[in-house]
Amino acid sequence: MERDDRSVNRRTILRATGASVVGVALAGCTGGGNGSTEQPENEEDSSSTKTAEDESGDAAESSGGSSDFGGWMDNVSNFESVTDATGKDKVTVKVGAKGNGGAYAFAPPAIRVSSGTTVVWEWTGKGSFHNVAAKDGSFKSEQVNKKGHTFEHTFKESGTHKYACTPHEPMGMKGVVVVE
Template identity: 55%
Template sequence: MTVGRRQFLTATAGAAALGVAGTASAQSEPDYGGWFDNVSNYEETVDKRGQDRVEISVGAEGNNGNYAFDPPAVRVNPGTEVVWTWTGQGQAHNVVSDGDGPLDSGEAVAEEGTTYSHTFESEGIYKYVCVPHEGLGMKGAVVVRPGTPGPEGPPANPDYEGWFDDVSNYDGNTVDQTGSDSVDISVGADGNNGAFAFDPPAVRVTPGTEVTWTWTGNGGGHNVVSDGDGPLDSGDAVAEEGTTYSHTFEEYGIYKYVCSPHKGVGMKGAVVVGGPLSEGGSGGEGGADISMSGPGWLLAGSVLAAFFSPLLLAAVMRRRYRERPPEPSDSDLELASGPTPVEEAPATEPDVEVGHDEFDPTGTASLIAFYFVLIVLLWVFMYFVEFLGRVSVIG
């Protein structure tokens, strides 16, 4: 099949249009129309798409007391069941749609463990309140949209901002445990001039992974506590071998933690939640390396093929233009037409041979330059799509 120049350019333009369409589909924060202006614990909409069941706490800390939903705003797929669970704090609460909506848990109740659920089938933004505490800012929203979560997670080489500078057993690598349902970390491992280390000190997991810290019994009493405002708190330091503490990480981010008694000697760790945005992303020494998802050899082969195919096409066209079929010999003509009387041909002007078009080096070079510039622009476009997503950092 012969592909003409016009067909090739049309196909290339189509590929670029698909890339632009992909950018347009990127998710952004919904416009709530000022709904969360007086909600102290609202920061952003938590993307829970891909989950069949999502939980929201009722009576969480916020709005100068336990007068908040946590998370206050979530994004889910159509068909997701959302379950509100009462913490038992902040007096009696309920869950009621703002205006004409499907949510109504009934009278406000205060009992811990009370639940109310609703399955959202239709796309839209569903705002709701706790009626007794709406004036304090106890409001929430469920955004129902198709699709999957946008960001993959922190970069391949996270920037820990000097967190591990005094940790002797940290070698600059984050151990990749993505895809594992559970991950174990030793407490009281060898490091920092004694049994004062977590092993591995830095680990990457997939959202929904249970991480378990297990005490070795060495180095005295240890604990696992988030640095700053985080979810980890194993309680008082203990020394008994075999002690365990577990936490399931659901949200993207970087969770830093310490052993409180031995933080000063470097007993620190971090859990990175979410697959990397890129291989060799920001945070490593020597600058960021650009790498796309998928097998590297396949990507490299595609780029090389895209670059060299115009050159190959030009070479074939040049060969085609220069080569002409051999002139038929007298014997070939005689065999084809049979014996004919020999007649002297009349003297005429020589015919002008109408051959193939001559090869145009200037035009071909311009075409190759156009392809090369187009490929470079597509690479730049892919860089912005793949690597400049928003990263949530916790701890």
């Protein structure tokens, strides 16, 4: 008897977990910044949820950036949440900010911007040589240790763009730009 109860409980928990995953996926699918509109599309959405779970990067994307981006931001000491910088033409990110055991951080490490925004990385001059290198190779700066140096990239394609400082990536000098 006890066993039966337990298995029922477990099944209930599993079902509840599945439901919340679908809920997250739905919230992500509405996209476009109007998070209040829910469009339940049942079967198709639950299958696309499985795909998103397999490709962890996409799963981070569809949850609106509140996650750890598939582990990418796990060891980034100054990452707490995604900084909302939508609706701006230009956004500045510090290179060589305090974090990761020294001046080995981007700040803010994770930002959300509107499509067409130019992100300007500005070197603090601290923590030795840094660069800004997209994980997918779409942009890459030279390695510099000069205060006031800048590098910029204009983001047009929506999605999550991961980048790192090549020499300090293992220490957690990483960032993301989420483009809406």
